[in-house]
Amino acid sequence: VNIRKEREQWHMEHLVDTGRPIEQLETPCLLLDESRMMRNVTGLKQRLESLGVPLRPHLKTAKSIDVARRVINVPTGSATVSTLKEAEEFGAAGICDLLYAVGITPNKLDRVAAIRSSGINLSIVVDSPEGARAVAAKALATRDRIPALIEVDSDGHRAGIPIDDVQRLVAVGRALQDGGAELRGIMTHAGGSYDCCSAAQIEAFAEQERAVAVQSAAALRQAGLPVPVVSVGSTPTAFFARDLTGVTEVRAGTFVFFDLFMAGLGVCTHDDIALSVLATVVSHQRAKGWILVDAGWMALSRDRGTAKQSLDQGYGLACDSLGRPYQDLIMIETSQEQGILAIRPGSNASLPELPVGALVRILPNHACATSAQHDRYDVIGPDSNRVLAQWQTFRGW
């Protein structure tokens, strides 16, 4: 019922406000450059095509059906989600082959069963015998061989079975397959690649991610278990992998929008970043070289991911209203609804003259975190100055 209600409201709002110049938007709001987004999508798809592996895009970054439809062939395409709410929303929009790529908890299995019984081919993830037994028990109870992938740990940064624990890997595989569920395959995520400092390092991570997944698949097959899917991915490793032999699909999410963090890693340039927060100058603290704008951490998110990179971008890099970055003008501090722009410490750049009421655009550190703070994207074209459409997002679990 809620889904229908929300959908109705979206269509209503789709008809509103398009065509007007961005100067008429109320700030803060989230701008999405559609042509940059499409360039990013085409770029990764072509890259993976040349490596012979399909993309299973992660839709958690955008949480938008309009974006999903531009990234995926509906209804034949496949996707990755991070919540069951996403599975319901994207499933209702016709994207029916979905991997919920976060380890399942027993209290979510009723909802998984309900989603699957609505016709969505949802697969889930486990990494423990206890988890696998709970999935198998639900599969038996619902007479539905719920497909599950086993998460393996390729870089020590999160969940997943360690590569040297073949016994546990096989035990989980057997608990699924012999217990009444379906062992769909292996998945891993090289999130550790986010801490890399060079292209060579990311390449090494990508190879490690591939190797661990392929070895785990081999160990399961040797134990007589089926492994149709070998799923790897993260935006950095998807862009730097040179060989994906043995891999059947690549997952990536952030690449759709890109962000300052990915630019800091060398995965994209600032010109590829499709997302920015539009803000208005509120006032100045001239003695301090500060420009105050009406976007704070609520509009940008609290993400400070670039703080650990060689170039700390604060809460974001400021651009003019057409999206051209000002040299070294970053958001150095935020309160809930206000941000302070200043020249990066140590830079010789001079503060631009931005009067009260001037518009700026802030490139975000982390696309997933910033998009989650907003209810919609104001979609702009390459000329940047008109709103072509408004695309709603959803959130929650």
Added chain:
Amino acid sequence: VNIRKEREQWHMEHLVDTGRPIEQLETPCLLLDESRMMRNVTGLKQRLESLGVPLRPHLKTAKSIDVARRVINVPTGSATVSTLKEAEEFGAAGICDLLYAVGITPNKLDRVAAIRSSGINLSIVVDSPEGARAVAAKALATRDRIPALIEVDSDGHRAGIPIDDVQRLVAVGRALQDGGAELRGIMTHAGGSYDCCSAAQIEAFAEQERAVAVQSAAALRQAGLPVPVVSVGSTPTAFFARDLTGVTEVRAGTFVFFDLFMAGLGVCTHDDIALSVLATVVSHQRAKGWILVDAGWMALSRDRGTAKQSLDQGYGLACDSLGRPYQDLIMIETSQEQGILAIRPGSNASLPELPVGALVRILPNHACATSAQHDRYDVIGPDSNRVLAQWQTFRGW
């Protein structure tokens, strides 16, 4: 139209799911202990009553009409908001005396005028002559003397006219009052108190906040301008002020829920924190002493405010399902939908045995940031084990 629609949905959802044990909630979700909240509210109100100054609570922390009704006498009470969306929502719920306490931008004045013409006594904030002239022009155009407070800077941490710039202060006052708007008074916010390390320091900040506001009011009065309101406040200074002579109202928001940051400042104890994120154990990395749970930065927020305090709480402090903290068990790392619990580095505490499926509650660093990540509060009573109500939140601008 949207407001009505949302309200309908809230009432619908109010009737759902109450009375059931928290074990039946899907995780992650946000628990609100109503009795702790009411104790926090009563505590600050009594404190300010003894100082003879009324509270103008900041509703940005909760963004919930149900919470607002328990903090404010409707319709006689007054409140503070951080967005015009909040002004519309709380105004529609009968809270009609509202201060929008973030410097206004010219592109928001049409909406301010619309809100005021709907019968809401909304006042706004400026700190520049340009801003004041824009407000005055809108006041003239709408034949409505829009009331505005002048923000003064009491601690150098954000916006506001510096205390030594009496010329600018009076210029802004005159631009408002002589230009056709209404000079309502002075406001300041000692956000710098968040960086304090002792009760004595916070007391000093509170006195500085008071002194700057009162001096600024005196300077305006000396110039023949009216200053009926002298508004100060932040949760730390509200709790540590010893004297509020000359102040007419105190603003504070976080006190309603409190959080680990305020506990680290010494403003509250862990037992006062009314908000926690309920999460489920997904799996373990036993060799590393990690417990993985299904709440990551999406459920907790990216706020790492305690990182700069003497006791870094990571992304939050873990408690059992009844809210009793585990010794030194903190969320050391997060991905979007997963968190890693581990014993704080350097601690001798031992990792509790929490099986897959066990429930934990995570006390958040920053109540405003964590509540903003959720669509509702699951309200619990002092026994912690039953959901008494579900209160919807709203967001956006």
